[in-house]
Amino acid sequence: MSALIRMRSLNVFVIFIVLFLVFSIFSPGHRFFSRENMKIFLSAGAEFNIVAIVVGMLMIAGEFDLSVGSILVFSSWNFYVFYNAGVHILLALFLTLCVGGIVGFINGIITVKAQIPSFITTLGTMLLWRGVTLFWSGGLQAGMELEKNPVMFKAIAGVIGDLIPAQFLWFLGIALIIALVMHYHKFGNWIFTTGDNKMAARAMGINTDRIKVICFTVVGICVAFVSVMQMFRASTFSARTGDGWELKAIAASVVGGTALTGGVGSMMGVFWGALVISIIENGLIFLRINYWWIFTVFGVIIVSTAIISKYIEQRRVMLGAERN
Secondary structure (H helix, E strand, O other): OHHHHHHHHHHHHHHHHHHHHHHHHHOHHHHHHOHHHHHHHHHHHHHHHHHHHHHHHHHHOOOOOOOHHHHHHHHHHHHHHHHHOOOOHHHHHHHHHHHHHHHHHHHHHHHHHOOOOHHHHHHHHHHHHHHHHHHHHOOOEEEOOHHHOHHHHHHHHOEEOOOEEHHHHHHHHHHHHHHHHHHHOHHHHHHHHHHHOHHHHHHOOOOHHHHHHHHHHHHHHHHHHHHHHHHHHHOEEEOOOOOOHHHHHHHHHHHOOOOOOOOOOOHHHHHHHHHHHHHHHHHHHHOOOOOOHHHHHHHHHHHHHHHHHHHHHHHHHHHHHHHO
16 A cells, blocks of 8 residues: 555656646746746745645544635734734734634534534634634735844745745745654554544544544644745735635645545655645646636546545555455
8 A cells, every 4th residue: 555655646746747847838938937936836835835734634634624724814814913913923923823723723622522524614614714804804905014024034934045935945844844743653653543444543542532633733733824924925914815725735635645534645645746736726827827727627636636546545445355
């Protein structure tokens, strides 16, 4: 099974390279490969990719989070309120991370204690936090002078060597930490076991409810951090931030080989899956294709990769039967 997962990750990497070459060659004036677009791709894409990584981790644990887009905008609103209230920027960042963590914790507690499918739980909280944000903000879109904090600005949204955005380095760092935990730490083994067979995990003494709540909380914290990254990059708060991110994050995880049923996947696969989703969105815009076609492409990707994931799951069952 591990060989199948490694092959899937390699295939997604090849798809990313092919897409990169196609968009570079066929974009008008070859502007896709320009320095300016690479900065946009690495910065804005990295923000989404962080969300995709943690959503992939949660899916391996056997759960979904459809509320990440709403957590994003709700966290953004809280940071906007804290900052404009005169709260020190470091404290505002800390409080925003706490808000995201609490929202994620609530998602986890409702799911495991009320024994409600996470799809339903987070569908409800997706509408809840989006509605609360729109109500409190009044649909606001407002600029923020975050450049007044040069050290924080450079650390979160600066550019290294006039080419590498700080957001991309944050993405690499968070992806590396999650990958090390998932594949080389006992907590990662507990996540895989919980997603693969919850009853067996409990029989082994694993507190599956705690594992899932922790994963939901980590998702909330990381999404809150991404919300701050976005605001530093754009110097703007928008009440429409994060629309559609939940489905794109799930698509990235599935493309990367994460099973919809949980227990199967790899962080390397999700890493490249997230980059594939990001490059498709960026590349289609440069090919001057109507933005609405992006949703069509993502729909095809989700369905086709779900079929592939089902095939991989069947192969896993067959291999297990052969060993027995």
